[in-house]
Amino acid sequence: MADSTSDNWLADRLERLRGVLTSATGVVVALAALITATIGLIHLWPTLPAPAQADKCKAPYVWREATPDDHVCVTKATHEKTLEDNNLALSRRDTRGGNYGADTCQSGYVWRDIFEGDHVCVTPETRDQAAQDNRDAPNRIER
Numbered sequence: 001m002a003d004s005t006s007d008n009w010l011a012d013r014l015e016r017l018r019g020v021l022t023s024a025t026g027v028v029v030a031l032a033a034l035i036t037a038t039i040g041l042i043h044l045w046p047t048l049p050a051p052a053q054a055d056k057c058k059a060p061y062v063w064r065e066a067t068p069d070d071h072v073c074v075t076k077a078t079h080e081k082t083l084e085d086n087n088l089a090l091s092r093r094d095t096r097g098g099n100y101g102a103d104t105c106q107s108g109y110v111w112r113d114i115f116e117g118d119h120v121c122v123t124p125e126t127r128d129q130a131a132q133d134n135r136d137a138p139n140r141i142e143r
Contacts, residue, residue, distance in 0.1 A: 070115075
């Protein structure tokens with residue numbers, strides 16, 4: 001009988017320890033996810049200089065709004081695509097990391113590079129369009 005009691009006691013203690021370890025693991029995983037999400041948001045919403053005073057777009061252009069202060073004038077389709085790319089940004093990251101750590105894009109995607117530190121993953125065509133829009137920006141502002 002004594003062996004049965006000690007076996008039950010040991011099994012109970014091991015079960016409690018397993019529960020504590022499972023809870024601790026859950027906390028560590030949740031904390032890591034929170035840190036990763038925070039880092040991702042920092043990369044998505046960098047601080048940009050204040051927009052120029054004369055930043056009203058000529059028709060038919062609208063602000064790109066890759067960030068709240070992004071007042072580069074683009075087509076409505078490009079504006080909508082930019083918002084979509086922002087929403088899909090985290091899903092286009094390589095979860096295994098890579099040469100650029102958490103900023104590594106999945107195969108087929110590259111950094112958008114609209115501004116220094118813009119690491120939203122997009123297609124190469126979208127990156128090229130963004131660069132062209134940046135070059136054309138001065139001609140699209142109403143003066």
